[in-house]
Amino acid sequence: MSATTSTSPDGPALGIDIGGTRLRVAVVAADGTILERTARPTPAAEADALLASLRELVEEYPHLPVGVGMAGLVDPRGTVRYGPNIGVRDLPLARELADGRDAPVVVANDASVAALAEQRVGVATGNDDVVLMTLGTGVGGGIVVGGQVVLGSGGFAGELGHMVVHEGGRKCPCGNRGCIEAYASGTALGLITRERLVDPDLVTSLREIADPTGPDVTRAAADGDPVAIEVLTEVGGWLGVAMASIVNALDPDVVVLGGGAAHSVAAIALPSARRSMAERLVGAAWRTPPPIELAALGDDAGVVGAALLARDRAAASPIPSA
Amino acid sequence: MSATTSTSPDGPALGIDIGGTRLRVAVVAADGTILERTARPTPAAEADALLASLRELVEEYPHLPVGVGMAGLVDPRGTVRYGPNIGVRDLPLARELADGRDAPVVVANDASVAALAEQRVGVATGNDDVVLMTLGTGVGGGIVVGGQVVLGSGGFAGELGHMVVHEGGRKCPCGNRGCIEAYASGTALGLITRERLVDPDLVTSLREIADPTGPDVTRAAADGDPVAIEVLTEVGGWLGVAMASIVNALDPDVVVLGGGAAHSVAAIALPSARRSMAERLVGAAWRTPPPIELAALGDDAGVVGAALLARDRAAASPIPSA
Structure with missing residues (x-):
């Protein structure tokens, strides 16, 4: 995947879906179209390895809003209270990934972001x-x-x-x-x-x-x-x-x-x-x-929804670029 | 009750709670304070008598947004599909009351507006x-x-x-x-x-x-x-x-x-x-x-919530005054 450098309210966002076995990653346009995609194995039951892998991914797109979806309980500040698939607890994932970035990072439950994806660009579009x-x-x-x-x-x-x-x-x-x-x-x-x-x-x-x-x-x-x-x-x-x-x-x-x-x-x-x-x-x-x-949207619901949530957040509280 | 003639985004609204036995009516300030109140018997099981009574009430306040709360199923346009307490069905109450007014009229379920009242100015204020x-x-x-x-x-x-x-x-x-x-x-x-x-x-x-x-x-x-x-x-x-x-x-x-x-x-x-x-x-x-x-808020939740909903609606889609 190549770096995308533009930040704009109508621009794309990066969506990451942390599954039990795979990290799915996609650059998603405002209309839900997937512009680029990749995947890699989820580092198992190891918060440090997971963080390193995610940091490497998001650093390729320093100016894009980032949305992360995952199974489990994620608090409003993006701290993973409990992630059954990846064996982590109380990991301040949004804060860790936002460090040094000029675009927001949001982390939320995977089914919640999937619902957003279906509502915006999936079977429930227009509702x-x-x-x-x-x-x-x-x-x-x-x-x-x-x-x-x-x-x-x-x-x-x-x-x-x-x-x-x-x-x-x-x-x-x-x-x-x-x-x-x-x-x-x-x-x-x-x-x-x-x-x-x-x-x-x-x-x-x-x-x-x-x-x-x-x-x-x-x-x-x-x-x-x-x-x-x-x-x-x-x-x-x-x-x-x-x-x-x-x-x-x-x-x-x-x-x-x-x-x-x-x-x-x-x-x-x-x-x-x-x-x-x-x-x-x-x-x-x-x-x-x-x-x-x-x-x-099938398996794409997670990455698409995570990216759309990140766009929402960026629109609501834009971070001035450096 | 005397007529209140000012319309402003921070101004009061009229709240009406149609109960099984009583129509409660109040002029409610933006902060939920009841400025004036009255009540009268609910005309029983008679759509025409109910409408006449409500029209008389709202005509005293031609410039205030009006919110009506009542038990039953009320559709988004303010048509009462089913009102068990008052024996009416398919009554386009919001449209009937809005006729000739320069401020919006909203009709909604009484428990829904009560929830709004408790959230804005009741026990759940700040949430x-x-x-x-x-x-x-x-x-x-x-x-x-x-x-x-x-x-x-x-x-x-x-x-x-x-x-x-x-x-x-x-x-x-x-x-x-x-x-x-x-x-x-x-x-x-x-x-x-x-x-x-x-x-x-x-x-x-x-x-x-x-x-x-x-x-x-x-x-x-x-x-x-x-x-x-x-x-x-x-x-x-x-x-x-x-x-x-x-x-x-x-x-x-x-x-x-x-x-x-x-x-x-x-x-x-x-x-x-x-x-x-x-x-x-x-x-x-x-x-x-x-x-x-x-x-x-006890028995006031209905009138207060109905009035606050009317204010929300007026703020979202202001009707230019004549």
């Missing part, structure tokens, strides 16, 4: 109020209200996977019970299926697999397996329950389903989620339920 | 991100994000009473099951208590009352009745579950508990809600739970 739910190993989310991403008081907003839909119910990886993540994640998909297989009378191709996981179930459903289809329908129904809760709270223009598992579950789970959500909305007789759309 | 839950016969709510009230795509935001906390559980007046309103409203308080009284071994002063209601239970709890205290603790715990869901989603600075029943349940239900919410927040080790505070 001011957008809720993104992400479906992968777990369930996450991001929220845009009035065209601005909601990061929350401490930067912890968008943790939609831990909305409680069945108090006292299934155990969630977070330690509580009844979170939507315990009912509708990729992990839950495998778990619910394995529980069903205890019934010896159930006829299903899934018996051929020792311990079927979420991906096994979605594959079997695509092949027409009735048990897999039933489980995916149930999981979609649970997603709709959580969506109803957040739609009753925020009444967004659109709900976006994203994350690694979204496309593979969509054919069965989405219609089920739509029905389930619609049934639970207040004032059903006086409103049209918001559409539930599949995310459009 | 940008505020969630209000209201506890009365039912459960309602209002949300402020980034200092702006969230009305939602169709104006239906803030229906926190219908967040699902126990899918398939108790029947809610809305027709669904498992909404927080089915577990933590004044109505639910009476219902849960009456269910407990089926146990003949339970020793409680509530046996002296034929069919104890919510207010009976709060009175008995204040007098130290152990069953009443237990039920209020349980209800507070449920409130905390719903608060955890919305706090995980939005990470507000503060959660405000308001509505007619809030003060009478507070001594027992609030500590219980705080514990229950804190246990269910993501990243408990890395954050401080937001405080849960009692609403400060």
